[in-house]
Amino acid sequence: MLTDTLSKAIAELEEEQVLKLVKERLESGVDPLEIVNSLQQGMAEVGRLFETGEYFLSELVMCGEIMKDSMDILEPHLSGSSGNYKGNIVIGTVKGDIHDLGKNIVVMLLKGAGYNVIDLGVDVPKEKFVEAIKESNAPLVGMSVLLTACQDSLKEAIDAIRAEGLDVKVMIGGNYIDEVVKEHVGADYYAKAAGEGLKIADEIFG
Numbered sequence: 001m002l003t004d005t006l007s008k009a010i011a012e013l014e015e016e017q018v019l020k021l022v023k024e025r026l027e028s029g030v031d032p033l034e035i036v037n038s039l040q041q042g043m044a045e046v047g048r049l050f051e052t053g054e055y056f057l058s059e060l061v062m063c064g065e066i067m068k069d070s071m072d073i074l075e076p077h078l079s080g081s082s083g084n085y086k087g088n089i090v091i092g093t094v095k096g097d098i099h100d101l102g103k104n105i106v107v108m109l110l111k112g113a114g115y116n117v118i119d120l121g122v123d124v125p126k127e128k129f130v131e132a133i134k135e136s137n138a139p140l141v142g143m144s145v146l147l148t149a150c151q152d153s154l155k156e157a158i159d160a161i162r163a164e165g166l167d168v169k170v171m172i173g174g175n176y177i178d179e180v181v182k183e184h185v186g187a188d189y190y191a192k193a194a195g196e197g198l199k200i201a202d203e204i205f206g
């Protein structure tokens with residue numbers, strides 16, 4: 001049961017109400033990451049309703065659109081510029097997966113904190129990760145995955161990076177990622193929320 005009115009509003013696809021609540025919460029000084037968290041919880045409920053057949057693909061698409069509009073309002077608050085260059089980070093959503101809303105939040109946060117983020121987009125093949133890490137000499141790569149069916153492409157990308165002997169830490173993130181997945185695919189870190197990703201980056205670059 002969702003108790004947060006914002007989580008509920010996005011789960012019920014009430015676009016106007018969602019945007020109104022996002023603006024109101026920002027104005028009253030709520031941490032933008034807390035707002036993202038409420039939206040994320042509501043979207044997980046949309047996912048559940050899709051799984052049980054109560055919602056269809058059109059509702060998933062609609063929910064994605066509402067999130068995008070919410071992110072337009074939140075972006076300036078997440079990606080304030082620190083003007084302080086900390087280093088390069090490569091990031092992308094793995095091959096076969098086109099979910100990018102979560103990854104984009106991570107990108108905004110990292111950029112706001114002063115990292116130069118090389119965002120490879122979605123459906124990224126392993127070769128592209130390897131090439132971008134070599135070109136940028138990035139000490140950290142982030143990989144996003146939401147589809148369980150894409151766990152193999154996540155593992156293949158990490159295997160390819162290891163096979164090249166690149167000196168890079170791998171951080172993975174997404175809705176179902178946990179310690180077990182991290183161990184299975186051979187990543188160094190995992191994060192279930194964008195803020196955790198930023199903490200990991202700060203640890204590595206610190």
Ligand code: B12
Nearest residue numbers: 047064098099100101102142144147148173174193194197
């Ligand atoms: C919106 C949505 C879509 C949108 C995506 C729009 C977009 N531009 O991204 C659309 C409609 C395109 C879509 C398509 C599909 N989807 Co979809 N989708 C969702 C939904 C409802 C929300 C995802 C989301 O954006 N959440 C909000 C963001 C903010 O949260 P997040 O992604 O988890 O990201 C946060 C953290 O995980 C973390 N994070 C994420 N990535 C990374 C990376 C790093 C490095 C770090 C540090 C952190 C991090 O930080 C983020 C912010 O805190 C989920 C439900 C769910 N439970 O997640 C289903 C869900 C992921 N989709 C699902 C499915 C099945 C599909 C489709 C196959 C449907 C279909 N039949 O076509 C297609 C697949 C297309 C493809 N090839 O990828 C399933 C996957 C099930 C599974 N076991 O694999 C889910 C779980 C729904 C469900 N329960 O059935 N989907």
